[in-house]
Amino acid sequence: MKLEDLPKSYEAEAHEDDIFRLWESSGFFNPDTLPDAASRKPFSIMMAPPNITGHIHVGHALENIISDIIIRRKRAEGFRPLFLPGKDHAGIAGQYAVEKELKKEGITRHALGREKFVERVWEYMREIGSNIDQELKHLGISADWSRARFTMDEGYQHAVEQVFLHYHEKGYIYRGKRVVNWCSRCQSTISDLEMVYKEEKGKLYFIQYGPVVIATTRPETKLGDTALAVNPKDERYKDHVGKTITIESVDPDTKAGKSPRKKEYALPVVADEAADMSFGSGIIKVTPAHDLTDYDIGQRHPEIEIREIIGIDGRMTEAAGIRYAGMKVAEAREAIVKDLEELGLLVKIEDLDHSVGVCERCETVIEPLLSDQWFVKMDKLADKARKAIEKNKVTFVPPNRKDMMLDWAANLRDWNISRQLWWGHRIPAWRCECKENEEWHVGLVPPTDSCRKCKKPWRQTEDVLDTWFSSALWPFVTLHWPDETDDLKDYYPTALISSAREIFYLWIFRMLFSGLEFMDEVPFKTIYTHPTILDKSGRKMSKSKGNVVDPMKLTDTYGIDATRFGLIWQAMGTQDIHWTEDPLRAGKKFLNKLWNSSRFIMVQIGTEPRDYRRPKPKDEASKKVLEACDKMEKAVADSIASFEFGQGLHAAYDFFWNDFCAVYIEEAKKNPTRETRDTLFYVLTTSLKNLHPFIPFITEYIWDLLPHAEKRLLIAERLQ
RNA sequence: GCGCGAUUAGCUCAGUGGUAGAGCGUCACAUUGACAUUGUGAAGGCCGCAGGUUCGAUCCCUGCAUCGCGCACCA
Numbered sequence: 007m008k009l010e011d012l013p014k015s016y017e018a019e020a021h022e023d024d025i026f027r028l029w030e031s032s033g034f035f036n037p038d039t040l041p042d043a044a045s046r047k048p049f050s051i052m053m054a055p056p057n058i059t060g061h062i063h064v065g066h067a068l069e070n071i072i073s074d075i076i077i078r079r080k081r082a083e084g085f086r087p088l089f090l091p092g093k094d095h096a097g098i099a100g101q102y103a104v105e106k107e108l109k110k111e112g113i114t115r116h117a118l119g120r121e122k123f124v125e126r127v128w129e130y131m132r133e134i135g136s137n138i139d140q141e142l143k144h145l146g147i148s149a150d151w152s153r154a155r156f157t158m159d160e161g162y163q164h165a166v167e168q169v170f171l172h173y174h175e176k177g178y179i180y181r182g183k184r185v186v187n188w189c190s191r192c193q194s195t196i197s198d199l200e201m202v203y204k205e206e207k208g209k210l211y212f213i214q215y216g217p218v219v220i221a222t223t224r225p226e227t228k229l230g231d232t233a234l235a236v237n238p239k240d241e242r243y244k245d246h247v248g249k250t251i252t253i254e255s256v257d258p259d260t261k262a263g264k265s266p267r268k269k270e271y272a273l274p275v276v277a278d279e280a281a282d283m284s285f286g287s288g289i290i291k292v293t294p295a296h297d298l299t300d301y302d303i304g305q306r307h308p309e310i311e312i313r314e315i316i317g318i319d320g321r322m323t324e325a326a327g328i329r330y331a332g333m334k335v336a337e338a339r340e341a342i343v344k345d346l347e348e349l350g351l352l353v354k355i356e357d358l359d360h361s362v363g364v365c366e367r368c369e370t371v372i373e374p375l376l377s378d379q380w381f382v383k384m385d386k387l388a389d390k391a392r393k394a395i396e397k398n399k400v401t402f403v404p405p406n407r408k409d410m411m412l413d414w415a416a417n418l419r420d421w422n423i424s425r426q427l428w429w430g431h432r433i434p435a436w437r438c439e440c441k442e443n444e445e446w447h448v449g450l451v452p453p454t455d456s457c458r459k460c461k462k463p464w465r466q467t468e469d470v471l472d473t474w475f476s477s478a479l480w481p482f483v484t485l486h487w488p489d490e491t492d493d494l495k496d497y498y499p500t501a502l503i504s505s506a507r508e509i510f511y512l513w514i515f516r517m518l519f520s521g522l523e524f525m526d527e528v529p530f531k532t533i534y535t536h537p538t539i540l541d542k543s544g545r546k547m548s549k550s551k552g553n554v555v556d557p558m559k560l561t562d563t564y565g566i567d568a569t570r571f572g573l574i575w576q577a578m579g580t581q582d583i584h585w586t587e588d589p590l591r592a593g594k595k596f597l598n599k600l601w602n603s604s605r606f607i608m609v610q611i612g613t614e615p616r617d618y619r620r621p622k623p624k625d626e627a628s629k630k631v632l633e634a635c636d637k638m639e640k641a642v643a644d645s646i647a648s649f650e651f652g653q654g655l656h657a658a659y660d661f662f663w664n665d666f667c668a669v670y671i672e673e674a675k676k677n678p679t680r681e682t683r684d685t686l687f688y689v690l691t692t693s694l695k696n697l698h699p700f701i702p703f704i705t706e707y708i709w710d711l712l713p714h715a716e717k718r719l720l721i722a723e724r725l726q
Numbered sequence: 727g728c729g730c731g732a733u734u735a736g737c738u739c740a741g742u743g744g745u746a747g748a749g750c751g752u753c754a755c756a757u758u759g760a761c762a763u764u765g766u767g768a769a770g771g772c773c774g775c776a777g778g779u780u781c782g783a784u785c786c787c788u789g790c791a792u793c794g795c796g797c798a799c800c801a
Contacts, residue, residue, distance in 0.1 A: 015763065208800085222801050235801090281801080290801040299801080360800040406730065413729080414797075507795075542738080544794055575749075578739070581731080582794075586738045588750035591763085598763040606760030656740075656748075671760080 009609050016601035018565030018594075022703045026146060029706075034721050036150045037086040041721060046086035050497035051077060052481050053089065053149060054505055054513075055157065057096035058134050059103045062141045063547070064539050064585070065506060067557035068573050072536055072651060073504050074147045075574070078699040079646050081148075081721065088497050090484050091142065091149035093135050095158040097473030098192060098200055101429040102367040104130050120428050120468075127429045131158070141558060146566055146702050148720070153493075155484045157476045158431070165483040166431045166476050167450060169524070174448045178383045179423075181446065185294075185301040186377050186422055187363065190320030191370040194426035195379060197472060197512070201372055203361035212287070212353040213346060215273075216253035218243070219287045219353050223360060225346065226338040229258055229326045230315035231273065233292040235303055238277035240288055246275040256345045258327020266329075266345035276307045295376045316375050335373065380424040380433060380469065388418050391519040394528050400518070403534040403649050404580045407510070414511050423472045430470030439465055478516035481529035488524075498525060502532035510535055534649055537576075539583045547585075555585060567701035568593035571655065574700055578652040596659060597704050600697070603667050604708045607686045610678065613713045618691045621684035628685040631670040634661055635689050642696045655700050662693050687712075694719060 033039040040046060051073050056066055073089060080087040096103075104127045105115055115123040139151065155162060173179045186195040211225045215234070222228065234251060236243040250272040257269035273291075280299050281290050294304030295314040304310045315326035322330045322338045329345075330338045346352040363372040392415050394400065395408060402408040424433060436447040438457035447453045452464035479487070481503070485494040499521070505514055514533055521529030540546060541553040548554065560569045564587075571593030576583045623629060638661035645654030666689055674682040691712065698705040698719050709719035 009760070012760095014761075203800095210801090220801065224801085227801090282799080287801090292801085297801080299799090358800075362800090404731095410730075410796075510796090538795085540794080544732095546795095576738075581739090584738060586750080588738065592749050595761095595763045599761065602761035602764090604760085609760080653740085660748080667761085668765090675759085 009605065012605045012608070014602075016598050016704060018567060018597065018703065021707045022146075022566050025703050025706050026143060029148065029718075029720055030143075030151075032718060032720065034081075034718070035089075035148050036152055037088045040081070040086060043086055046084055048088065048496040049077075049080045049085040050088040050090065050500040051502060051504070052484055052500055053091045054503070054509075055092040055094040055155075055477065055480065056138055057094050057099055058131050058138065059096050059099045060134065062138055062557060064555040064557050064560075064573075065547075066142075067145055067569075068539060068577065068583075069504055069506065069536050070142055070147050070149075071145060071570050071573055072577065074145075074149075074702075075646060075651060075699040076502075077148055078702060078720070082695060082698070086496075088153070088493075089147070089149040090153050090155070090497075091139070091147070091151060092155040092480070092484060093131075093138060093157070094477055095131065095156065095430065095473065097425060097430045097470070098194065098196060098427055099367060099473075100127060100131065101427050102192070103134075104429075115428065123428055131156075144561065144566065145557065146570065148702075153484070157473075157480075161486060162476065162479075162483055163431060165479060165487055166471065167434050168488050169475075169479060169520075170434055170471070171448065171450075172524070173382055178387070179380060179448070180383065181378060181380055182420075183376050183378055184381065184420075184422065185296070185298050185374045186379055187372045188318060188375045188377060189365040189368065189370050189372060190318065191368045192365060192427070193318065195377060195422055195424065196365060196372070197422070197474070200366045201363045202366045204364050204369075206360065206362045208358050208360050208362070210356045210358040211343060211346075212355070214253075214351045214353055215255075215289070215291070216251045218246075218251070218289050220289050220291050221287055222291060223358060224339065225342050226322070226326075226330070226335060227293040227296050227315070228255065228291060228342070229322070229330065229338075230293040230295050230313045231291045232294060232311040232313055233303075233307070234273050234275045235278040235281045235290050235292050236275060236288060237279065237281040237283045240281070240283045243275070243289060247277045248275065250274050255351060256329075256342060256349060258329045260329050262329050262341075266348050268349055274309065276303070276310070278303050278306060296374050298374055301374075301376075312376065314376050316373055318375070318377065320370075320373060335371075379422050380435075382421040382423055384418045384420050387519040387523060388415055388515075390522045391415065391515060394518065394522060399528045400530065401532045403532060407533065407535055411511065411515060415515060421472075423475050424467075424469040425472055426468070427470050430473060431476055433467050433469050433471055435467045436464040437467060438462055474512055474516055477513060478520040479524070481517055481521055482525050498529070499527050500530045502534050503530040504534045504536050507535050507538050535580055537578075537581055537583050539585050542584050542586055544582075544584055560587075560590060564590045564594050565597070565703075567597055567703045571596065571701055574651050574655050576652060579650055593701075596663070597701065599663060599667060600693075600701075600704060601708070603662075603671060604690060604711075606671065607690050608711060611683050611687050611713070615713050616684075616687050618688060618714055621681065621688055623681040623685050625679075625681060627670060627673040628681055631665055631689060632685060634665040635692055637661070638665075639692065639696055646699070651700075658693065658697050658700070662697070666693065695722065 037043065054069060056062055077087045077089040108115060187201055189196050208223050210221050210223055212219050212221050213225060252270055252272050254268045254270055257267040260267045280303055281288065292300045292303050292310060294300045294310055294312045296316055304312060313325055315323055316335060317323045320334060322333045324331045330341060333341060364370060365372060392412060395412055434448060434450050436452045439462040440457060440460040447464060481500055482494065482498055485491060485497055487494055503514065517529050521527060545551065545553065568590050572590030575589035638657055641657035642654045645657065674686060694705045694709055706719045710717060
């Protein structure tokens with residue numbers, strides 16, 4: 007081979023797509039078709055399914071490149087590794103994405119109707135979903151796309167129904183009126199996860215409440231007050247506990263427009279830990295229908311009445327009194343403050359910085375309110391998961407996450423699993439249209455006998471399940487549970503789950519108890535929380551801040567390998583990454599170094615087939631570089647095994663550039679012998695093998711140019 | 727408020743109980759010998775602050791400060 011036959015610099019974009027096609031058509035992403043598949047041990051990772059709401063971001067890129075590194079490494083180590091890809095239908099986020107599209111066309115989902123709207127969502131999912139697949143493939147992710155799953159595909163829907171029925175049979179599912187986070191725009195409950203807090207300059211209002219003064223940021227909720235609470239240790243209010251206090255306040259039944267009038271109320275006083283002695287006056291007004299804390303107080307003191315004064319449309323209900331009924335919450339607040347002031351009941355107003363919960367998707371202020379919802383009892387399920395964690399059935403990386411999760415799981419509320427959305431898994435529960443019959447029938451089909459009160463048919467509830475209800479089942483439903491497939495036997499439990507910090511609790515914990523409940527075994531041996539990519543100044547990336555990094559733009563600029571190199575170079579342990587493109591530049595240079603040294607070696611060694619076992623040279627330089635090479639191999643293996651991907655890449659880089667290129671190749675040039683040629687070939691091929699998981703394209707490309715028996719580095723000679 | 731993590735060269739980060747390293751950037755020199763996407767050399771750091779342990783601390787301990795994250799609170 008002549009030097010002139012090989013270009014002077016490495017042209018990534020000329021080869022990367024071809025190489026991926028070559029891998030894909032080889033079928034080796036599917037572990038079953040690997041050579042000697044039957045004798046290989048199974049190993050599996052389930053891809054955290056990206057939400058189908060747009061393009062993948064740089065965090066997805068990092069997450070999946072990390073998994074891909076592990077998978078490629080395992081493939082080379084002689085395992086039968088399954089990396090199962092898939093996508094999440096993303097419930098509220100998916101629906102909202104389509105609603106935004108409709109808005110541009112000037113229509114609403116209500117105008118379309120449920121059936122047509124859901125069709126639109128499916129169209130959107132197919133289109134955006136295939137983009138996501140393309141983007142992941144473009145990054146060189148060696149997942150088995152023939153096994154790809156979607157949380158709304160037919161088999162998955164079936165599994166979700168079975169899970170619901172199972173929980174129902176065990177008595178874990180109930181329907182209840184609870185205070186939930188209500189988004190009045192989405193017209194649905196939302197989970198804590200879908201809620202974000204916005205810092206706001208608010209006001210703290212001090213209101214005369216009979217003999218005491220109470221402080222509140224939400225004076226309008228006083229219309230729903232049904233009690234007062236003080237801390238049991240609070241000496242100041244000891245005498246009031248257990249008695250009622252008569253207070254004077256606005257009469258809400260005075261017509262709007264007329265001057266406000268006073269009215270007397272009797273409110274019971276209870277002792278409850280929730281009252282903080284040091285905040286405000288130390289007395290809290292209890293509004294059980296519109297505040298989670300207050301609702302809990304209500305639960306602890308059943309004598310407290312519940313009055314609902316805010317409706318699901320975000321307006322005051324009739325129970326709030328004719329003076330305020332129909333007003334939006336903010337309007338009612340203004341009105342009542344004015345009335346209190348006129349009546350001389352407003353003591354003072356202070357400024358207060360506090361945060362307000364808003365809907366993550368549409369920024370509507372969340373109203374906590376009482377609503378009929380479906381719940382899953384968490385006590386037994388959470389207990390199972392906690393015990394498994396305590397018994398170290400799973401390993402946490404980093405280890406301190408173990409205690410964090412146990413703390414979090416120690417006081418869980420029951421899981422509100424119903425959502426008033428159109429996009430998602432329909433809840434298999436039926437009820438008579440007449441609504442006079444309170445009876446619910448849970449099952450895949452309606453009951454055959456009609457309702458006792460009328461002759462109308464049963465109808466399935468409009469509600470769908472929380473999107474996490476289905477993603478909780480990911481590690482086994484992807485393997486076709488409830489069918490007892492070979493895949494399920496081979497690949498469950500998975501080796502590890504790699505997840506973003508954001509969804510650590512809500513997703514990981516739910517997969518844990520789901521796996522234990524349905525498979526009797528933890529779904530993964532290791533829970534790895536990968537680094538979060540922040541911008542250079544350490545802020546979260548977000549569209550509104552304009553600091554997001556598009557991985558596709560990076561690959562356009564630097565090529566895929568250099569992008570992978572640059573991402574992993576920065577991935578030190580589980581530390582957050584303050585994003586910088588510098589290492590991508592370094593990556594590009596390194597690829598060129600790798601290319602040119604390979605080019606030089608190819609010319610040196612000629613074209614005859616070679617033995618690529620470790621040579622036993624006698625000269626010092628060769629012995630030394632082989633020793634360093636052994637060290638590098640060990641460092642790479644150890645680093646990957648301990649999730650120190652950046653360290654592994656640094657070790658390989660450092661060895662290759664310095665020990666090998668700068669020192670050994672120069673040395674070998676001076677006095678080329680058969681021994682140095684053997685050593686050059688061995689060190690190069692060993693480096694390629696160790697670098698391959700990080701920068702798979704160039705290593706494969708060079709490998710295929712080398713004269714030896716095994717083509718395809720992807721499945722080349724097994725490492726130890 | 728509680729917990730976790732971070733704080734080292736201009737920037738992004740490694741690192742070790744014995745007076746510090748990488749990548750990128752900067753400056754000077756080298757020009758075609760695999761590679762100028764290179765090579766050689768240089769500049770640049772009281773390793774956040776204050777105590778303590780130690781013969782010796784950037785590293786261990788305590789406190790503080792700043793930043794970030796999580797949980798709680800936000801009456």
